[in-house]
Every structure is written in C-alpha cells, then in structure tokens.
Amino acid sequence: MSGLTGGGDAAAGGLLGLTWDHPRGYAPLLRLARLDEAGTHRYGPAVGALRWERQSLEGFEAEPIALLAQRYDLLVVDHPGLGAAVESGCLVAMDELFGADELAGWRARTVGPSFDSYTLDGRTWALPLDAATQVAVARPDLLAGELPQTWEEVAGLARSAPVALCLGGPHAFLTFCAVAVSAGAEPGTRDEEFVPRTTGLAVLDLLAQLAALTDPEVSRRNPIGVLSAMAGDGGPAYCPLVYGYASYHRAREGHRRLTAAGAPVWRPGRRPGSVLGGTGLAVSARVAGPGERDAVRAHLRRLLSEPVQTELFPAEDGQPAALAAWTDDGVNARFGGFYRDTLPTLKAAWIRPRFPGFIGFQAGASAVVRDGLAAGTPHPALLDRLDALWRAARPVTGRR
Numbered sequence: 063m064s065g066l067t068g069g070g071d072a073a074a075g076g077l078l079g080l081t082w083d084h085p086r087g088y089a090p091l092l093r094l095a096r097l098d099e100a101g102t103h104r105y106g107p108a109v110g111a112l113r114w115e116r117q118s119l120e121g122f123e124a125e126p127i128a129l130l131a132q133r134y135d136l137l138v139v140d141h142p143g144l145g146a147a148v149e150s151g152c153l154v155a156m157d158e159l160f161g162a163d164e165l166a167g168w169r170a171r172t173v174g175p176s177f178d179s180y181t182l183d184g185r186t187w188a189l190p191l192d193a194a195t196q197v198a199v200a201r202p203d204l205l206a207g208e209l210p211q212t213w214e215e216v217a218g219l220a221r222s223a224p225v226a227l228c229l230g231g232p233h234a235f236l237t238f239c240a241v242a243v244s245a246g247a248e249p250g251t252r253d254e255e256f257v258p259r260t261t262g263l264a265v266l267d268l269l270a271q272l273a274a275l276t277d278p279e280v281s282r283r284n285p286i287g288v289l290s291a292m293a294g295d296g297g298p299a300y301c302p303l304v305y306g307y308a309s310y311h312r313a314r315e316g317h318r319r320l321t322a323a324g325a326p327v328w329r330p331g332r333r334p335g336s337v338l339g340g341t342g343l344a345v346s347a348r349v350a351g352p353g354e355r356d357a358v359r360a361h362l363r364r365l366l367s368e369p370v371q372t373e374l375f376p377a378e379d380g381q382p383a384a385l386a387a388w389t390d391d392g393v394n395a396r397f398g399g400f401y402r403d404t405l406p407t408l409k410a411a412w413i414r415p416r417f418p419g420f421i422g423f424q425a426g427a428s429a430v431v432r433d434g435l436a437a438g439t440p441h442p443a444l445l446d447r448l449d450a451l452w453r454a455a456r457p458v459t460g461r462r
Contacts, residue, residue, distance in 0.1 A: 076110060077110065077111065077112045077357060078112075078115065079115070079136035079137070080116070080130055080133075080134040080137050081114050081115075081138040082118070083118050086380055086381050087116070087122075088114065088116055089378040090370075090380035094374060095112070104369060105369055106364050109360035110357040110360065112136070119286065120284075122138070123231060124421060126143065126147075126421075127139055127143045127152065127153070128152040131344075132152070132346075135346050135354070138192075138342070139341065140339075140341065141340075142414045142416055142420050143416075144182050144187050144344075145182060145416040145418040145419070145420060146420075146421070152347050153187050153347060154345040154346070155185045156185070156188070156345075157185060157186065159359055159362075160359070168189060168190075168366060171368075171386065172190045172193070172383050173190075173193045173387075173388045173405070173409075174338070174405075175411060176190040176338065176340050176342075176383050177189075177190050179342070179413045180342045180344075182416050187344060188344040189362055190340060190343075191340075192375075192380065192383055193339075193340040193381060193382065194306055194307075194339040194340045195339055195340075195404070196240050196304060196325055196335075196336040196407075196411075197303075197304070197322050197324060198300070198302050198304075198322065198326060199306070199310070199320050200299060200322075200323070201297065201299045201300070201318055201321075202320075202321050204299035205300055209300070209321075210302065211326065211330065212327055212330060213268055213328055216272070217271055219300060220275040220276060223299045224277065225272070225275065225300045225301065225302070226292070227276050228283070228301060228303065229281050229428075229431075230282050232424050232425060233285065234428045234429075234435070235427040235430075236337045237303050237431075238427075239335075240325065240336050241265045241303075241328075243333065243336070244325070244328040244335025245265060246332065247261045250414075250415045250452075253453070254453060256427075259445065262445045263442065263445060266431075266435075266441040266444060270438075270441070272302075276298075278436070285305040285307065288304050289307055292310075293314075293320055294318070303326070306322055306381075306404055308381050308397045308401065309379040311400040312396055312398065319398065320398075321403075322399075324404060324406055325407045334410055336407045336408070336410065336412065337411060337412050338408070338412060340383060343365065366383075366384070371383065372384060372387040372390055375387065376390075388408075389402065418457075419455045420455065423451055426451050427451050430451065431448070
C-alpha cells in the first residue's frame with residue numbers, strides 16, 4: 063500500500079481511508095486534504111483528520127473487502143465484492159448513519175444505476191463516489207467518420223483499421239457479459255447456465271472473430287493499459303468496449319486526445335451492452351464510537367456534495383457520480399463531451415451480481431474466456447467450462 067499525504071494522522075485519532083492507485087481514485091481526495099491544510103475554502107470546513115492510502119487497480123478489483131476493513135475506516139470499493147463483505151459483517155449499513163430521506167436524495171442525484179449497485183438485501187452498504195461503465199473509445203486523428211453503432215459494424219472496422227479489445231484481468235469476462243447484454247441476455251439469472259446457450263455461442267463467435275483481428279499484446283491489458291496505448295504514438299484507433307476514463311478525453315501534453323461514444327448494440331434500437339463500474343464509499347464496522355461516526359458522516363456528506371462532485375472532482379481528473387456533473391456544460395467542454403456522449407450507455411448498464419463468491423467466479427470465468435479465445439478452444443467446450451464455474455459459484459438462495 064502506498065500513502066496519500068494530507069488530512070492528518072490516523073494514529074493520532076483521525077480516520078484512515080483506502081482508495082485506488084490512479085489519479086482518478088486519489089487526486090480529488092488529495093486535493094481536498096491539501097485545501098483543508100491550507101485553510102478555508104469553498105468546499106466547507108475541515109471535518110476532522112482523514113488520511114488516505116492507495117492500493118493497485120488489481121487489488122481494488124479482487125482484494126476481499128473484509129480483510130481491508132480490519133485496517134481501514136473508509137473504503138473505496140467495487141460493488142461486486144459487497145456480498146462477501148456483508149456476509150462477514152465488516153461494514154456499516156448506510157441506514158445506520160443517515161436517514162431515509164437523505165439516502166433517497168443521494169439516489170435521485172446519482173447518475174444511472176450507480177446508487178442501486180451498492181444495495182443488497184434491501185440495505186445500502188456504500189455511497190457512490192465515482193461512476194463509470196464500458197464505452198467505445200477512438201482516436202479521431204486515426205479514425206475519420208462516424209464510429210460503429212453495432213457489433214457487426216465493429217467487426218467490419220476491425221478488418222480495415224487497428225482495433226483493440228480489453229481482456230486483461232476480469233475484463234475478458236466483463237466484455238463477454240456486455241456483449242451478451244447487448245444481445246438481449248440478462249446474465250446470471252439461470253441456475254444451469256450463465257447466459258442462454260445460443261447467446262453465449264454467438265458472443266464467443268464474435269469475440270473470436272475480433273480477437274483474430276486485434277493486437278493481442280494491447281488487448282490483454284487492463285483499461286488503463288489499453289487507453290494509454292491508444293493515447294500514445296501509433297496506438298490502436300478504436301476499442302469497442304473499455305471502461306471510460308474521462309481524463310483521456312481532455313487535452314494532455316504528450317498524449318493524443320481520445321473521443322468516446324456509447325457502447326455498440328447487437329441490433330439497431332437495442333440496449334447498449336455495458337457492465338457498470340465505478341466506486342463507492344463504504345464504512346468499516348470498526349468505526350463504532352459516536353465521535354468517529356459523526357466524523358464519517360461529515361466526510362461522506364462533503365465528498366458527495368454538489369460543489370465537490372461537479373467542481374473539484376472534474377478539476378482533479380476524478381470521475382464524479384453526481385448526475386449534475388455528467389450533464390454540466392463546462393465539464394463536458396473540458397472533456398470533449400465524454401460525459402454527455404456516454405450517459406445513455408451508463409444509464410442502461412448492467413449491474414453485476416454481488417453474492418459471496420462472485421469475485422472468484424469473475425476471475426475464473428475471465429481466465430476461461432481469455433485463454434480459450436487465445437487457444438482456439440471450441441466454443442461449446444469453452445461455454446461448458448464457463449457454465450460449470452457458474453453452477454459451482456451461484457447462490458442457492460437466488461440472491462444476486
């Protein structure tokens with residue numbers, strides 16, 4: 063873990079938080095801490111010491127929340143890990159900290175289904191800090207004209223232009239899920255198969271076709287790696303499905319500016335296929351004293367406030383969860399329309415299951431998809447392996 067300076071010392075009675083090690087994850091938090099140290103500012107008074115540490119993107123996607131909650135008071139979390147965390151009893155439900163009206167207000171002001179992704183068993187376990195989903199990204203200097211709208215058009219483009227997929231870590235599986243959603247499936251709702259077999263085979267056929275036409279080295283990277291390659295000299299011209307990072311869509315010295323569009327659809331007029339990402343703020347059960355809980359409430363309210371979300375976060379290359387930021391003209395002007403252009407896709411994004419064991423299933427399923435595509439595994443056999451993993455992992459109670 064690396065430290066994030068500013069905001070006080072947890073050992074001296076303050077709070078200790080954990081975020082992820084990318085400017086989108088830590089820069090707004092660091093800036094707010096430094097403003098607090100400097101004195102009065104427009105985002106409200108300092109509300110007690112809070113020091114943040116960072117973990118890698120891979121740790122954020124896979125490290126059990128229950129282990130982290132033993133050490134940290136505030137946690138920036140990924141919603142698919144909530145089931146195991148709730149089962150362990152390591153988190154404080156938000157209805158123990160805030161009233162129903164305040165929670166409903168945040169839900170109404172949050173973009174897309176982000177707020178609901180942190181709800182499990184009728185209770186909210188984290189508050190949306192950052193919003194993201196898979197979108198299409200292009201290099202406008204390498205790719206003229208309108209971007210593909212359908213997956214058939216994506217396959218056509220891949221025959222004539224340098225295209226990348228995003229298959230690193232869990233993202234091969236997440237790409238599979240997104241394309242299945244675009245084809246009309248609701249993954250994870252069946253007992254014996256993860257998606258309907260005809261849909262799964264069609265998706266694998268498409269991904270195999272694309273994988274044969276794309277740069278395998280770039281395509282095996284995580285979203286940051288794919289976007290960094292695209293923004294570099296000679297990078298791929300297009301990626302049909304990658305988690306959006308707004309910072310790649312503003313002018314940056316030494317990097318090519320990227321453009322974004324909604325995720326492709328299977329057929330015109332159908333739902334765009336995309337899997338919801340983003341981050342939420344969760345509170346460890348170790349925050350038990352009245353004074354600590356008052357401090358946590360104050361920090362959460364300030365981080366979710368409109369000035370912080372619509373001004374501070376975009377200014378520091380954060381990616382806010384507030385709908386007001388996604389529709390703000392000034393924010394969109396700075397980031398090349400990224401937020402407005404991808405908003406319909408985020409609103410339609412699929413929320414992953416959150417039952418205990420889903421993270422392990424996601425990791426195993428992604429390896430099956432990625433390695434199977436690389437090895438040319440027959441698609442019926444590949445889908446059999448995916449379904450076997452699903453049957454071993456799925457909850458017996460029907461809980462998602």
